[in-house]
Amino acid sequence: MTFLELSEFTRDLKRLKKRYPIIIEDLKVIQQIIEVKPNERPPFSYRINNLGLDKNIIKIKKIACRSLKGFGVQSGLRIVYAYLEYQAKIVFIEIFHKNEKEREDRQRIFQYFYP
Numbered sequence: 525m526t527f528l529e530l531s532e533f534t535r536d537l538k539r540l541k542k543r544y545p546i547i548i549e550d551l552k553v554i555q556q557i558i559e560v561k562p563n564e565r566p567p568f569s570y571r572i573n574n575l576g577l578d579k580n581i582i583k584i585k586k587i588a589c590r591s592l593k594g595f596g597v598q599s600g601l602r603i604v605y606a607y608l609e610y611q612a613k614i615v616f617i618e619i620f621h622k623n624e625k626e627r628e629d630r631q632r633i634f635q636y637f638y639p
Contacts, residue, residue, distance in 0.1 A: 525559045533616045562607045580607040
């Protein structure tokens, strides 16, 4: 499995790293999990429907972040990624905290994955 990041994702991650210094290590753990089971797994991750795309866009809602001790998987962090099954690729699209914004940036998803 190959992991890629959009430049916007890298920028989001860099910004969050200032607030959550261990987030890079947490992301490595998430990559190991996604590599084994890349599809959605409710209640931890969901496929984003109603996009009109043939790509599998998934949002992880339950992420344990060691910088937020005591919250467990209720940390509030969200990761959006595309699972390109036939190419064996995972493309990270967005990472954010739920207090910053309510939902994923659909414009960014369409910009990169609309046919």
